[in-house]
Amino acid sequence: MRTYARAASLVLAFAIAACLLQHAEAHGYLAVPASRNALHNTDYCPQCLNAGGEGPAAVSAGNTLQWPLSHHGMCGDSYTGERKHEYGGVSATGTITGTYTEGQVVNLTTVITASHKGRFTYRVCVIEDPASELAELTEECLDKHVLVQADVAGAQNPGSPYWYDRGTGSYTMSYQLPQGLTCDGVNARCVMQWYYLTGNSCEPPNTDPKYASPQLPSCGSNNAYPEEDATCGCSGGKSGLFADVAGGCKGFFNCGSSGSHYMACPITTLFNPATKNCDWPSAVTCKA
Numbered sequence: 001m002r003t004y005a006r007a008a009s010l011v012l013a014f015a016i017a018a019c020l021l022q023h024a025e026a027h028g029y030l031a032v033p034a035s036r037n038a039l040h041n042t043d044y045c046p047q048c049l050n051a052g053g054e055g056p057a058a059v060s061a062g063n064t065l066q067w068p069l070s071h072h073g074m075c076g077d078s079y080t081g082e083r084k085h086e087y088g089g090v091s092a093t094g095t096i097t098g099t100y101t102e103g104q105v106v107n108l109t110t111v112i113t114a115s116h117k118g119r120f121t122y123r124v125c126v127i128e129d130p131a132s133e134l135a136e137l138t139e140e141c142l143d144k145h146v147l148v149q150a151d152v153a154g155a156q157n158p159g160s161p162y163w164y165d166r167g168t169g170s171y172t173m174s175y176q177l178p179q180g181l182t183c184d185g186v187n188a189r190c191v192m193q194w195y196y197l198t199g200n201s202c203e204p205p206n207t208d209p210k211y212a213s214p215q216l217p218s219c220g221s222n223n224a225y226p227e228e229d230a231t232c233g234c235s236g237g238k239s240g241l242f243a244d245v246a247g248g249c250k251g252f253f254n255c256g257s258s259g260s261h262y263m264a265c266p267i268t269t270l271f272n273p274a275t276k277n278c279d280w281p282s283a284v285t286c287k288a
Contacts, residue, residue: 010100010177011185030194031170032109033098075137075193086134094130096185098192103179105150109172110194112165117213118199119162122147122175127189142193145181150174157208164211165199201251217267243273249286252278 029035075086100106110120125141127133151158152174163173183190197204202219203212244251249270265271265278272280280286 010102010104010182010190011096011098028110028112028196030108030192031111032107032172033192035097035194086137094189099185100177102177102182104177105152105174106177107172107174108194109170111170112168117165117211118197118204119164119207119211121161121163121195121197122192123195124181124190124192126181126183127191130186130189133189133191137191145178147175147177150176160208162206162208164208165196215266241271241276243271243286245286249273249280249284 123142124145127136146161148161149155203216243249252271269278270280
C-alpha cells in the first residue's frame with residue numbers, strides 16, 4: 001500500500017451513499033464538504049440520491065439476501081441504474097471539495113429534508129490509483145477508516161461513529177480524522193462516504209437506547225430491511241397507501257405530492273389494502 005508519511009494535508013474528494021432506495025424528494029445530503037450529488041445538484045434535487053433500487057425486493061436481490069447484505073451503488077446510485085456518481089460517471093468529475101490536516105477535527109454539515117430516524121456514519125477509503133476507483137472503492141476499504149465524533153463541546157456522543165438523526169434541518173457535527181490517514185489528491189485520493197441508515201421500519205443493531213424504538217423488529221430479522229424510498233409502488237401518481245403486493249404485502253408504499261417512502265409492517269402482520277393498516281395475519285395470501 002502506498003503511503004505518504006510526510007504529507008501535510010488530507011485531500012478529500014467526496015462521494016456519498018445512503019441506505020435509501022430510488023428517487024423521492026426526501027431524506028438528505030452531505031452539504032459541507034459537498035458530496036458529488038450536492039456539488040452537481042443531481043436532478044435538481046440533491047437530497048433525492050438513494051442507493052439500491054425500486055423497493056426491498058431490489059435491494060435484497062429478490063429476497064435472496066438478508067440485511068446487512070444488499071445490492072446498492074457505492075456512491076448513492078441505484079444498483080440497477082446508471083452510476084452517475086461513481087468513477088467515469090457524469091457527476092464524478094474528480095473535484096476536490098475539502099482539504100484537511102492529518103488528525104484534524106473536521107466539521108461536517110448534513111441537511112435532512114425528511115427525517116426517518118436512524119443514524120449517520122462517515123467512512124473514508126484511500127484510493128491508491130484514482131483511475132482504479134471503481135475497483136478500489138469497496139466496503140472493506142471504507143471500513144478501514146470509520147470516523148468517530150470528536151470530543152468537543154456539543155458533541156452528541158464523543159468517540160462514537162454514529163450520529164443519530166434528530167429531525168429535519170441542517171446539522172453541523174465535529175468528527176476526528178485519524179492519524180496516519182493521508183492522501184495528496186493526485187497520486188492517491190481519499191473518498192468519503194456518508195451513510196444514512198434509517199430507523200423507522202426496523203431497529204439498526206447497537207442503537208443507543210436513547211434513540212431506540214423497541215417496538216420495531218431488528219434489521220435483518222425475518223427479512224426486515226431499513227426503510228427504502230421508492231416511487232414505483234405509487235399507483236398512477238396518486239397519493240395514499242399502497243400494498244407492496246410483489247413483496248407479499250409485508251409492507252406498503254406511502255405516496256404523496258412531496259415524495260414517497262416504503263414502510264415495513266410488524267413481523268406478524270401484513271398490509272391490508274382495504275383498511276390501509278397492517279392488520280392482516282401473516283398467513284393471508286396477498287394478491288394484486
